[in-house]
Amino acid sequence: FDLKNSNPSARVSVKLVSEVGVGTIASGVAKGHADNILISGENGGTGASPLTSIKHAGLPWELGIAETHKTLVMNDLRSRVRLQTDGQLKTGRDVAIACMLGAEEFGFATGPLIALGCIMMRKCHLNTCP
Template identity: 75%
Template structure:
């Protein structure tokens, strides 16, 4: 695919809805993922087309700077802003029993929520100030100038742990531009070429446009579909919703008779008035 944004979420990220064994024993650090992804994109000359985000227990300015040096353009914050809003990490997010009213629909528990947007704003301002201070000490004016500068990271093993000295971080700390010098590594600076007009949805829309615009009462369309045609029907539904908002069209205004193998999310978010028959099979999330 032609991804514009890739998030590398590390194993130590917080989620109150996961099992304790999963939280403690599954996954890998985001540092490994960010470094490898950044290097791979640089070697493929695709780094300028993709914004790379690091996520997983990023809480301080130091975490932000390290993520940037390993190749991240953005950093995701979840646990720390939640705590700033009053989360006490009871790990009951999925049980509707959050005692401080953060993750619950219970009206009595929600009364206990004391968070304010200003708390998160203040926290992020302090993070930015911490980052600014670290950048000044390193001699950089902007965080963008630090992205991919792995040469500014040094391995400092715990002197009391003799096994730590045996660890080899050379592959993680390898400067990607040494492998392919001179290319643009500013994430998202070159737009992806999606060629959306070639999607099957647009071929359907071309034949159904008169019905959506009210020039015809109904239309029946027969087409083949493959599993490359993901979220089929969503674009057609967009144009219907754009014209009719929530009302949609009368029943069976647009009848689609498809043959083949539908891709993921076949007929997801389908607008009212569209009737679809599929002779064949489809991937997961049909009609969600």
């Protein structure tokens, strides 16, 4: 809310982990005038994240998107935000499922990184890849 008030033209995006109750949190984010809500699945994250966080936190993105979309619709907030998802989306089938569950934008990271030659050293934050 404060970000939008300090700069009304700024686009505000909030990333939430897919978990039980994420729809309620997303409703608060929408009421705070965010423009985008990104629901990140259990396999999402960044190379800078601890491995335990990537492997043992959150639920599948399908559950988070479904709950978030449903909660936003029930509270008449769905039109206020763009719903995004990421976390091991790999195929067109994944995109179609995410679309049917309410997502409008989709994030891909691991597949394209590997296609570009990433060897998954998990040291992105050090900038020391060979």
